[in-house]
Amino acid sequence: MTYSHLPCRCPAISLSECSVSLSVGVGMGSGASVSEELRPERLEVEDAQPGASRASTPAEWSQDALQADVKTTKPDNHTVDILSVKSEESNVNQQQTLQLNLIPAMNETVSEGEEVSLDFESFLHNNGTLYSCFSHHGNRVYVDESQNLQLFPKEWYNQGRFITTNNEGSSQLQTLAISQSAVREDDRTGSIYIQGKGTVMTYMFEERVNTCRFWDPQSGVWLLLPLQWEMDVEFVKVRVQRVMFALPGLVDQKEITAALRQCNYDPEEVISVYLTMFGEILLQASPSGDQSYTDLNSFRALLDRDRVIEDMRHKLQTKEKEVENLFQRNSYLTGEVRYLTDVVQHLNQKLAELEADQQEAREKIRTLLNRRTPAVPPDKTIPKPAVDPSQLCKVSRLTRELNISNKQLRSTAHQALADIKNQLGQFYDTVGKLAQVEQEATKETEELRCLYRKEVVERKSLYNKLLELQGNIRVFCRCRKSLASSCLEKTDDQEVVVIQKGNRKKFQFDKVYSPSSTQEDVFTGTLPVITSCVDGYNVCILAYGQTGSGKTYTMMGSKENPGVNIRSIRELLHICAGKEKVSYTLKISMLEIYNDTLNDLLTKSPSASLDIRVQGKAVSVPGLTQVQVQTETDILSVMEMGEKNRKIASTKMNIQSSRSHLMVALEVEGSDEVSGLTSRGTLTLCDLAGSERISKTEAEGQRLVEAAAINKSLTALGQVFGALKCNALHIPFRNSKLTHLLQPCLSGDAKCCVFVNVSPDVKDVVETLSTLQFGTTIRQVSLGKTTQNIVPAKTNKTVK
Numbered sequence: 001m002t003y004s005h006l007p008c009r010c011p012a013i014s015l016s017e018c019s020v021s022l023s024v025g026v027g028m029g030s031g032a033s034v035s036e037e038l039r040p041e042r043l044e045v046e047d048a049q050p051g052a053s054r055a056s057t058p059a060e061w062s063q064d065a066l067q068a069d070v071k072t073t074k075p076d077n078h079t080v081d082i083l084s085v086k087s088e089e090s091n092v093n094q095q096q097t098l099q100l101n102l103i104p105a106m107n108e109t110v111s112e113g114e115e116v117s118l119d120f121e122s123f124l125h126n127n128g129t130l131y132s133c134f135s136h137h138g139n140r141v142y143v144d145e146s147q148n149l150q151l152f153p154k155e156w157y158n159q160g161r162f163i164t165t166n167n168e169g170s171s172q173l174q175t176l177a178i179s180q181s182a183v184r185e186d187d188r189t190g191s192i193y194i195q196g197k198g199t200v201m202t203y204m205f206e207e208r209v210n211t212c213r214f215w216d217p218q219s220g221v222w223l224l225l226p227l228q229w230e231m232d233v234e235f236v237k238v239r240v241q242r243v244m245f246a247l248p249g250l251v252d253q254k255e256i257t258a259a260l261r262q263c264n265y266d267p268e269e270v271i272s273v274y275l276t277m278f279g280e281i282l283l284q285a286s287p288s289g290d291q292s293y294t295d296l297n298s299f300r301a302l303l304d305r306d307r308v309i310e311d312m313r314h315k316l317q318t319k320e321k322e323v324e325n326l327f328q329r330n331s332y333l334t335g336e337v338r339y340l341t342d343v344v345q346h347l348n349q350k351l352a353e354l355e356a357d358q359q360e361a362r363e364k365i366r367t368l369l370n371r372r373t374p375a376v377p378p379d380k381t382i383p384k385p386a387v388d389p390s391q392l393c394k395v396s397r398l399t400r401e402l403n404i405s406n407k408q409l410r411s412t413a414h415q416a417l418a419d420i421k422n423q424l425g426q427f428y429d430t431v432g433k434l435a436q437v438e439q440e441a442t443k444e445t446e447e448l449r450c451l452y453r454k455e456v457v458e459r460k461s462l463y464n465k466l467l468e469l470q471g472n473i474r475v476f477c478r479c480r481k482s483l484a485s486s487c488l489e490k491t492d493d494q495e496v497v498v499i500q501k502g503n504r505k506k507f508q509f510d511k512v513y514s515p516s517s518t519q520e521d522v523f524t525g526t527l528p529v530i531t532s533c534v535d536g537y538n539v540c541i542l543a544y545g546q547t548g549s550g551k552t553y554t555m556m557g558s559k560e561n562p563g564v565n566i567r568s569i570r571e572l573l574h575i576c577a578g579k580e581k582v583s584y585t586l587k588i589s590m591l592e593i594y595n596d597t598l599n600d601l602l603t604k605s606p607s608a609s610l611d612i613r614v615q616g617k618a619v620s621v622p623g624l625t626q627v628q629v630q631t632e633t634d635i636l637s638v639m640e641m642g643e644k645n646r647k648i649a650s651t652k653m654n655i656q657s658s659r660s661h662l663m664v665a666l667e668v669e670g671s672d673e674v675s676g677l678t679s680r681g682t683l684t685l686c687d688l689a690g691s692e693r694i695s696k697t698e699a700e701g702q703r704l705v706e707a708a709a710i711n712k713s714l715t716a717l718g719q720v721f722g723a724l725k726c727n728a729l730h731i732p733f734r735n736s737k738l739t740h741l742l743q744p745c746l747s748g749d750a751k752c753c754v755f756v757n758v759s760p761d762v763k764d765v766v767e768t769l770s771t772l773q774f775g776t777t778i779r780q781v782s783l784g785k786t787t788q789n790i791v792p793a794k795t796n797k798t799v800k
């Protein structure tokens, strides 16, 4: 016999409503089978049709379930104790400790092949503690802080509440997911023509909605506030602003207020309705038109920025070439000056030699003239000339020639000197100009560099804004491969349909990966988010789903075909290596959360237990081993070591790895040489424990405590997403170690990708529905504005 009910052990679904299913009573001695009347009313939800009388709202269902449980606390003669409770009333032992001897009793009464689920519920005590509980045979028990089972105290019913994460949003979605054919033709049906969609069917759904009323003291009643006034109510105003911010093309506040009324004051729903209805028309609208979208503008601005950056890069290159040419000319002219200085020196030397020659020649002439004999009166005897006249003539001619050549040399030297002086003047002018040009070019280059840096920063911020607009939480659905017949049908890239007993339920995600999608395809989807880790953002990737649905395959993969973990760290290493002006340090840590305790997977000597420390917004685990990685080989060996330690630990403790959460964190710290800023981003990769309900046949001691711990942490995760979805003031991160550690990744300071892994096997359809419902709830969550963790190099203050 298989117990199949829709709302199952998924944090997004009411857990308390599942409580009665544990009370699978098998007659003591009589062998009676499951008492059908104990099945909760909620079974109707599966096939609920609009207009059909539904038993109750989700909140009421949980109440129903609670009452049903309270009723079952009466002794029941037809059921066997799954737990033998030693309570005050038993008179056997005054202790309230529960002995876990489930298996023998169950094995006796459950025939082979039967699969009955053991379901947990979560109780949130007013003191803020979240307890995992379950009940059987009228006894509700809970798992206390030291992992022991205790009888659920009666007074607690007034001191807390059972968590039902199956909130209105998801019930609304369930209603909306009901196929068109399931809607009955009655006076509630109608039709309307919508531009771009044609004539569509309408149906008047009966739902609970919020209404804005004012207290009228005269009439003494709450009256509905007219639309015109309602717009001024702060609660509504904030939501109208939010819609206008997301859809700047919408300017009519009255229209938005009316739409908010229709959507139960949920701005996200208004945005998605407008986008669904008018998306294409708005996308085709002219830029001057009223309707424009921030993301479109962001895209356009991004393209413009790209163009500006390209122009600047081009200008920078031209200027750098000019500077290089000037440097070349400078060195050429310096060579010229050196050469001319040499020529001047040479000429000066020659001039000095010539002057010396001239002086010598003059001396010779003077000597010759002095030697001449004084004039004597004519005598009959002709005196013999003292100097040979021909020689004299020769000397005289030589002197003349020397004089001429001297003059010529002088004028040549003067000319050369004047030329050199002139050239030197020109050269000094040129050098002065060159220095000026160089100064200007350096200044311009620096300005261009500054502009370039600014543009790059702006481009990044625009890119991040774009990612923000697309949502800081992305939910991807991945269907595992299977040879068995499939209950899943991928209708398009963002939609998957679950077929259960002829009913078709649609679920939408940011991307749906079919069984044929490769590891590379899946990684590509997460890439834009992962890369922002390098810019100082906290990024988180989670894999959620039942055991065997492909979480580990998606996150870790195999050696030959690695998953998101290895691929993303490899990509980050690659990006960091490509940045010349920023030096990065990458450190990996790996831990396992088992039974709400943390185990370090990279240490050789495991310490007693690790604790979580909170400092401001930072959450850390003191004593957790961090290993620096520089190459892909480093990553592989660290991962291998972590996996090995996990196996050793699980063998020692006799657990399966799928019963614990695995968390790999990569801290990327970059210090920018140019700006002097330090950025610090963390990539958290989390392979969650299997989300399925524990099978009754496994319900023995350790397995039960394990299942309770997994239930508690996944419920806490569901609660966190639920609170984020409602923009609650308090987000209960501290309800489990898992959510406490994930706080920085889910608290508006981060970007998050969630993989919901599902099995297409028909036998897993209930778990598949639960997982997809969980994913749908997460998809409705939007984190706040992401913030870069950047600090100036010397101080440690975060710049936000």
Ligand SMILES: Nc1ncnc2c1ncn2[C@@H]1O[C@H](COP(=O)(O)OP(=O)(O)OP(=O)(O)O)[C@@H](O)[C@H]1O
Pocket (backbone or CB within 6 Å): 479, 480, 481, 515, 545, 546, 547, 548, 549, 550, 551, 552, 553, 554, 657, 658, 689, 690, 757
């Ligand atoms: N997309 C896929 N393509 C091929 N094989 C897959 C795919 N997804 C999962 N598998 C295979 O299915 C099996 C179960 O997958 P996996 O161990 O990843 O599941 P899991 O959800 O991590 O389970 P657990 O919770 O036990 O860790 C593995 O043998 C894995 O190789």
